[in-house]
Amino acid sequence: MVDGVTLTMGVAGSKLEKALGDHFPEGERYFGLENFGNTCYCNSVLQALYFCVPFREQLLEYYSNNKSQGEAEENLLTCLAELFSQINSQKKKTGVIAPKRFVQRLRKENDVFRGYMHQDAHEFLNFLLNQLVDILEKECPKATTENVLNGPGNGHVNGVKQEPAATWIHKNFQGILTNETRCLRCETVTARDETFLDLSLDIEQNSSITSCLKNFSSTETLNAEDKFFCDKCCSLQEAQKRMKIKKSPRILVIHLKRFKYMEQLNRHKKLSYRVVFPLELKLSTTLDAGDSAYSLFSVVVHVGTGPNHGHYVSLVKSHNHWLFFDDENAEMIDESAIQTFFGSAQEYSSNTDHGYILFYESLSGDNKSL
Template identity: 55%
Template sequence: MEILMTVSKFASFCTMGANASALEKEIGSEQFPVNEHYFGLVNFGNTCYCNSVLQALYFCRPFREKILAYRSQPRRKENLLTCLADLFHSIANQKRKVGVIPPKKFITRLRKENELFDNYMQQDAHEFLNYLLNTIADLLQEERKQEKSNGRLANGTLDSQNNNSNATPAPTWVHEIFQGTLTNETRCLTCETISSKDEDFLDLSVDVEQNTSITHCLRLGSTSGLFFDLAKLTEGRFKYMEQLQRYTKLSYRVVFPLELRLFNTSGDATNPERLYDLVAVVVHCGR
């Protein structure tokens, strides 16, 4: 599982434009990894929520490799996934190390497919990230379903899994990269019987406090049952202000490590602690 940490609403990385050569010279070519490119994305009217998430996902190497591999397959009808694949391919095949690219095709498709983003208003990048990952997963599962419906097994019978409309769709590489599992344990105070329930997730929200850390927030959530309290999940980055009579964004200082060790609190010895490397952090600075 990759951890793509999204903090607050997010801003676009600065576009380098005419300063690309100066930046590349200042950094020095020896600082660039082989075959890596650093490109800013043009803002098409408050699309920084989208640009920043796309850049974070581009530098999540397992995700990027799957997207580029998808593009190498036979062309399909244009959708959000094909547009993202074209954008990643365009960045990966640039001759220069740094520069700027307009993601116009992707933005146009995004606005066409979801009216929530069909405007020039600032949007929440957290919501956009969830929408994008779920949309890609749905597209992959639908394509797999179509491939099965068009093919037959060696004995000429239809795939039994395809015939079962109620079957749970098989996980995609989106799930393999980003999906985690939460285990909720309940202990009976009378007989001390323990019952557990697993719940998969692509996104995990935590309540934050002033001058805290991601590790502390995760530990607090696991001990208080926060992750399964839907009422509290909506309060992660916002707080209701009585004097304003609305929710306002929290501008708290939250420390996060480059490596995050998650401990197993379920008592299952077969599932030990795990160490995760931080892939990306997207932070929105401003109003």
């Protein structure tokens, strides 16, 4: 054990190394993560983030800079940076690492993750990114005065009001939404910008990410009890409202709302709907010239029939190879296997492995690292 990180090889690791053979990329490492009692929600997201190359590179740079400055106070960011550094610096190409220090720190930071109950991977990702933002902003106060996105500074990060920021978390994951409301009496359009680190999309049976995004941006009429107060008319008026993506992020994270509260059941139910997610995605925005092109590089998959139990695994693309990570186990899979995680065309199906969080990287500029 090295600093709370157990290093083992295992049969799965040697099998993966044999499968990769001559195709093993120089300097790349593929390590499974040990489970500490229902921590698959954490492991699956960590694998997705590790294979998000821009994020990993900046985290390793942060680790290197911090190390040269001496001992930093332990927090979630330092624990994550240390974990990624230990994976990246392994002499062996494959194996298993125990992210013990990171999990201990996570449980210390948030009561929700303290026990050994099944947790939600999206909730964990949301918490982690916002915590990293908070830590970086405290370390670099100047970052909060810059506005890297050239947009208004009164936005929200997943519902939490934020000042303009330029941390490397924002540079990778943050985009801008525009909330437009048009008064149907005077035609005045009120627009409010807000930032996002991921997009949560409602889903329907036998649909696609493209149709989910269209529904997300569809026009809604506000009338009856939902009338809009128009500042120009100085009264409540019928209006049309829609949400548009104004500026797309470098890394587009899409969360599919697979868990829905059913009033008649008085509980949340998992929607096993078939939602096709393409390997290449075109995203229309109001600021970018034309469509933004994205490439899928990771999928966090929920396995099981309900929200309060089940399992999480992840699929990642690395140097044109797709890999399947299930806690300690890692294996190569064929690209065609991705479609088995789209969901079920029928309500009752033996297939319970469904895509839950999708990670896309922009193909514009120099972002073609995956």
